[in-house]
Amino acid sequence: xxxxxxxxxxxxxxxxxxxxxxxxxxxxxxxxxxxxxxxxxxxxxxxxxxxxxxxxxxxxxxxxxxxxxxxxxxxxxxxxxxxxxxxxxxxxxxxxxxxxxxxxxxxxxxxxxxxxxxxxxxxxxxxxxxxxxxxxxxxxxxxxxxxxxxxxxxxxxxxxxxxxxxxxxxxxxxxxxxxxxxxxxxxxxxxxxxxxxxxxxxxxxxxxxxxxxxxxxxxxxxxxxxxxxxxxxxxxxxxxxxxxxxxxxxxxxxxxxxxxxxxxxxxxxxxxxxxxxxxxxxxxxxxxxxxxxxxxxxxxxxxxxxxxxxxxxxxxxxxxxxxxxxxxxxxxxxxxxxxxxxxxxxxxxxxxxxxxxxxxxxxxxxxxx
Numbered sequence: 001x002x003x004x005x006x007x008x009x010x011x012x013x014x015x016x017x018x019x020x021x022x023x024x025x026x027x028x029x030x031x032x033x034x035x036x037x038x039x040x041x042x043x044x045x046x047x048x049x050x051x052x053x054x055x056x057x058x059x060x061x062x063x064x065x066x067x068x069x070x071x072x073x074x075x076x077x078x079x080x081x082x083x084x085x086x087x088x089x090x091x092x093x094x095x096x097x098x099x100x101x102x103x104x105x106x107x108x109x110x111x112x113x114x115x116x117x118x119x120x121x122x123x124x125x126x127x128x129x130x131x132x133x134x135x136x137x138x139x140x141x142x143x144x145x146x147x148x149x150x151x152x153x154x155x156x157x158x159x160x161x162x163x164x165x166x167x168x169x170x171x172x173x174x175x176x177x178x179x180x181x182x183x184x185x186x187x188x189x190x191x192x193x194x195x196x197x198x199x200x201x202x203x204x205x206x207x208x209x210x211x212x213x214x215x216x217x218x219x220x221x222x223x224x225x226x227x228x229x230x231x232x233x234x235x236x237x238x239x240x241x242x243x244x245x246x247x248x249x250x251x252x253x254x255x256x257x258x259x260x261x262x263x264x265x266x267x268x269x270x271x272x273x274x275x276x277x278x279x280x281x282x283x284x285x286x287x288x289x290x291x292x293x294x295x296x297x298x299x300x301x302x303x304x305x306x307x308x309x310x311x312x313x314x315x316x317x318x319x320x321x322x323x324x325x326x327x328x329x330x331x332x333x334x335x336x337x338x339x340x341x342x343x344x345x346x347x348x349x350x351x352x353x354x355x356x357x358x359x360x361x362x363x364x365x366x367x368x369x
Contacts, residue, residue, distance in 0.1 A: 004042045005126060011035050022198075029201040029224040033208035036228045039164065043132075043234075058100050058137055062111035063310045064289045067138045069158060070147035072119030075245040077101070079147065079272035080116040100137055107282050109308045110291050115141070122157060125164040135165045143288050144169060144240040150250050153261060155242065166232065169240040174226035175219035178206070183213050190218035197224050206231065239288040242267040243281060248274050292357040294320055297338075303360045311355060318351040320361060331365040 011031050018024050018031075068076040080086055086103025101116040117134050124131020138144060144162075146155050159169060186206050188199045201224055202216055209231040216227070229235045242262060244250070247269035250258065259267065268284050270277030290313035297303035309323050317337075321329040338345045339359035355361070 004038050004045070008035055008038050008042075011038075025198060025224075026201040026204045029197070030204045030208050032224060033205045033228050033231070036232050037208065039166075040232060040234065042126075043165075058102065058115060058140070060113060060140065061102075062104060062113040063291070064110070064142040065113040065115060065140065066143045066145055066285065067115050067141035068117055068145050068147055069138055069162075070119060070145075070155075071121070071152045071158070074119070074147045074149045074152050075272045076116050076119070076147050079145075079243075079245060079270070080114055082272050082275050083278065084114050086114075086116075105282075107286060108291070109293055110286070110289075110310045112285065112289070120158055120161055122161070125161045131161065132165075135162065135167070138162065138238075139165070139167055139236050141238060143285065144238055145243050145285075146240055147243050147245055148267070149244070149246040150254075150258070153258065155262070155265075166235045168229070168235055168237045171237050173235075173237055174222050174230055176222055176227055176230045177217040177219070178211065178214060178230055179217075180211055180214040185213055186211060187215045188218070189215065192218065192221050194218060195221055197222060197227065202227055241281075241284050241288055244269045245272055247271045247277060290314070292355060292359075294355050295358070295360045296320075296324070297336075297360050297362045299362055299364065313357075314354055316351060317349060317353045317355065317361070320355065321351070321363070324363065328363050328365060333364045333366045336362040336364065 011034055015028055015031050018028055020028065068079065070076055080101060080103045084103030084105045086101060099118075103114045103116070105112045105114055115137060117137060118130060120131055120134060121128055125135060126132075146158060148155055162169060186203045188202045197218075202218075205224060205227050206212075206214070206216060211231065242265045244258065244267040248271040250269070255269065268277060268281050270281050292311050292313055292315065293308035294311055295303040295305055295308050309320060311319055311323070317335045320335075321332060332351065334348050334350060335353065336346050337349050337353065337355070337359055338347075338361075340356035341354060341359050342349075
């Protein structure tokens with residue numbers, strides 16, 4: 001493990017010493033690719049042969065999972081307790097949470113699992129403070145709450161730790177398609193003008209990943225780092241919300257300066273101890289998770305408005321069928337939809353129809369099926 005860290009440090013130092021211009025772009029791109037490959041090797045080494053130590057076993061439940069990420073002592077355990085009622089060993093000093101504590105939050109018909117995790121510290125992605133195990137749990141979350149307080153405002157180092165572990169917070173998968181072929185070298189094509197990467201750099205990065213023959217098609221003006229992400233194939237893209245805890249200790253006159261310092265992120269101010277700001281936090285959570293509520297209406301009966309089926313934005317009728325008794329999916333004929341996604345009330349649609357929040361759906365089946 002030490003050898004890999006030394007190699008990464010040497011390459012990072014070479015990147016810092018290399019003057020950045022058009023003539024060195026390809027060289028720097030290949031160096032970044034080497035670092036990405038070394039980090040992948042480090043993670044594989046940590047998972048095998050006992051190098052990673054004991055992991056945290058977390059069984060996901062509910063409609064989504066939210067990970068609380070932050071420095072020690074910012075109030076993650078208190079937030080979990082007051083949001084969900086789950087008890088997490090907590091005190092007013094650092095490193096009191098030594099395992100993953102789950103809690104369940106009910107909000108507008110959705111069940112959201114909240115995970116209180118040990119605080120992250122610099123070097124977490126390299127294994128310090130069991131950071132690698134904590135980050136592995138964060139990788140499986142649907143949303144990350146970055147919890148800060150007025151004494152811990154530097155969250156970008158937390159972002160950097162997650163970035164090094166392949167987590168792209170509030171990012172989207174790059175629109176780049178890489179196809180490996182048996183011969184012909186590496187061809188680079190684009191449907192947009194490329195201003196951040198050139199053909200030589202793209203080819204060099206691909207070769208570091210042992211793609212010596214194939215095609216790279218850019219459908220966005222991507223960076224070398226985004227091409228590396230696609231070739232690495234182990235990146236996850238998770239939304240994140242900045243949560244400023246202990247807001248009761250922050251005078252209103254000081255908040256504009258904090259907001260400016262954290263820009264372009266827009267923090268949600270809460271006090272976990274006093275349970276203030278929770279409504280705004282839940283609203284932000286629901287928007288980030290893109291929950292939609294769909295109400296099922298049995299034929300000839302009123303819709304069940306008390307028990308919505310919780311789906312995510314963009315989900316289709318087929319996604320709804322997977323949450324209903326299996327016989328409805330097996331004998332599905334069509335669906336009738338009332339609501340925002342329907343062109344007119346009671347529109348007949350198929351499995352591929354995308355649903356919207358508060359749609360009402362009747363599933364019709366094939367008789368005799």
